[in-house]
Amino acid sequence: MRIFFVLVSFILLSSISAQKTLEGGVLGGGLYYLGDVNPSTHFYNVQPGVGVFFRENLNKRWAIRVNVLAGTLAADDQHSNYSYQQTRAASFNTPVIEINGQAEFNFLAYKLGSERYTSPFTPYFATGMGFVLASNSNQPYNIFIPLSVGFKLSVTSKLEIGVEYSYRKVFSDKLDNLSGQEYNLQTLKVPSKNKYKQNAFYYDQDWYVYTGLFITYKIFQSGSECKAYDY
Numbered sequence: 001m002r003i004f005f006v007l008v009s010f011i012l013l014s015s016i017s018a019q020k021t022l023e024g025g026v027l028g029g030g031l032y033y034l035g036d037v038n039p040s041t042h043f044y045n046v047q048p049g050v051g052v053f054f055r056e057n058l059n060k061r062w063a064i065r066v067n068v069l070a071g072t073l074a075a076d077d078q079h080s081n082y083s084y085q086q087t088r089a090a091s092f093n094t095p096v097i098e099i100n101g102q103a104e105f106n107f108l109a110y111k112l113g114s115e116r117y118t119s120p121f122t123p124y125f126a127t128g129m130g131f132v133l134a135s136n137s138n139q140p141y142n143i144f145i146p147l148s149v150g151f152k153l154s155v156t157s158k159l160e161i162g163v164e165y166s167y168r169k170v171f172s173d174k175l176d177n178l179s180g181q182e183y184n185l186q187t188l189k190v191p192s193k194n195k196y197k198q199n200a201f202y203y204d205q206d207w208y209v210y211t212g213l214f215i216t217y218k219i220f221q222s223g224s225e226c227k228a229y230d231y
Helices: 002-014 083-088
Strands: 020-034 047-057 062-076 091-106 121-134 141-154 159-170 182-184 196-198 207-222
Touching: 020 062, 020 159, 047 207, 062 121, 062 207, 091 141, 121 159
Parallel strands: none
Antiparallel strands: 020 047, 020 207, 047 062, 062 091, 091 121, 121 141, 141 159, 159 207, 182 196
């Protein structure tokens, strides 16, 4: 956590006197969940997710952005191949609304609409902090860390398109309404050597993933370019 705050402070200080641009965009794609009900299957039960974002480019390498995203997370033990999960028969379905702030690093010198010492495209990495409301969860209010990778392409002087894949590490194990409690197998009339079985992993926290496309529009540009901050 300390490294994150040091990184943000460095980015903000390095942006002084640099040319900055403000961009807005829309994003659309899918959300899927990873946790006790779906331990490892990627792109399982993908639900639609849509949102908006605003990005400020501090220089050709660094940007900061704020995202707002809405969608649904869902999973069902009956879709599992494991008899333990089918016996447990847990499921959940919850709308989610999130807001997050991220620091974004371009691997290539890049700025939308700029032709001076820049690439017309770049892969990027972003991380930060976010808050998600999962209204049907036993713990509806949750903090998460987004870990994002993506690719963006400048189409015109003001228009950009791109794709992003982003993990959300949630600081909770109750997003799916399972919390590590035990249940009695005998009450389910299932023969077993163990009378009780844990219904969730105590030490595993929930994750979910957003993946999709975005379109960005440059709203305005301020300041004058400074060569010292190009890279």
